[in-house]
Amino acid sequence: MILMKDIIREGHPTLRKKAKEMSFPLSTEDRQLCDDLLEYIVNSQDDKLSEKYGLRSGIGLAAPQVNVSKRVFALHIPDDDKPFEKFIAINPKIVSHSVEKTYISTGEGCLSVDREVPGYVPRYARISIKAFDTEGNEMKMRLKGLPAIAFQHELDHLNGIMFYDHIDESDPYNDIPGALPFDRE
Template sequence: MIEMKDIVREGHPALRTVATEVTFPLSDEDKKLCHDLLEYIINSQDEELSIQYGLRPGIGLAAPQVNVSKRVFALHIVEEGKKPLSIVAINPKIISHSVEMTYLTSGEGCLSVDRDVEGYVPRYARITIKAFNPDGQEYTMRLKGLHAIAFQHELDHLNGVMFYDHIDQAAPFRDIPNAIPFERN
């Protein structure tokens, strides 16, 4: 089971490295990685387990965050009144996106960043993605809102990009052209 001690923090070189594609069929090690990433996210959202194991709650976790340079991440997002999203994405890609942008009004956070970073992170409002599941089956999904924002955040990790790289340092709360603010419940 992944714990907070296993998650590398900002400044670690794994967070600034472009991760390598995963080959199929998955090795036992890669299958375990997929399972462990999703398990952490699910457990971190369980108040009892979060306290018991000292887990910081999160909605996504990428392999580079546990010092594994592979193109894999997990998302587990449960929002009231919306269909839950619980996926492992292997070799994920955005195949199309909206012109319209969005951003979290509360800003983004990251399990690898132990400080508050203020500012708006511009993201595409709607994306169509393609990825593989751990069984090697390719899937395509259309995502919007928090699902789209989180997918882009995790995909950035696979490319050595941190969320705060997108924030305008001179004016962190400046209006983002053609963007609809997204308020998290």
């Protein structure tokens, strides 16, 4: 089981590396990694388990965040009635995206960042993605709203990019041309 002590923090070199593609069939170790990533996210959203194990709540976790430089992440967005609730994305890609941008009006956070980082993080409002599941089946989906934002945040981790790299340092709350805010509430 992944705990907070297993999640590496900003400044660790693995977070800045481009992760390597995974191959199929998955090894026992890679399958376990997928299970562990998803288990952390699900458990972190359960108040009792979160308190018992000292987990910070999150909706996504990428392999590089547990010091494994492989192209896989887990998402769990239970309050969203869109395409998925629990999701493992192996070798994910964005195949197309909207011109329109969006951002979370309260900013983004990250399990690998132990500080508040103020500012808007511009993201595509809608994306079409391609990824593989743990059995090697190709999945294609169209995402918008929080699933689209979270997918882009986790995909950035696989490319060595942190969410705050997208924030305008000189004016963190500067209007983003063509972007509409996304409110989580």
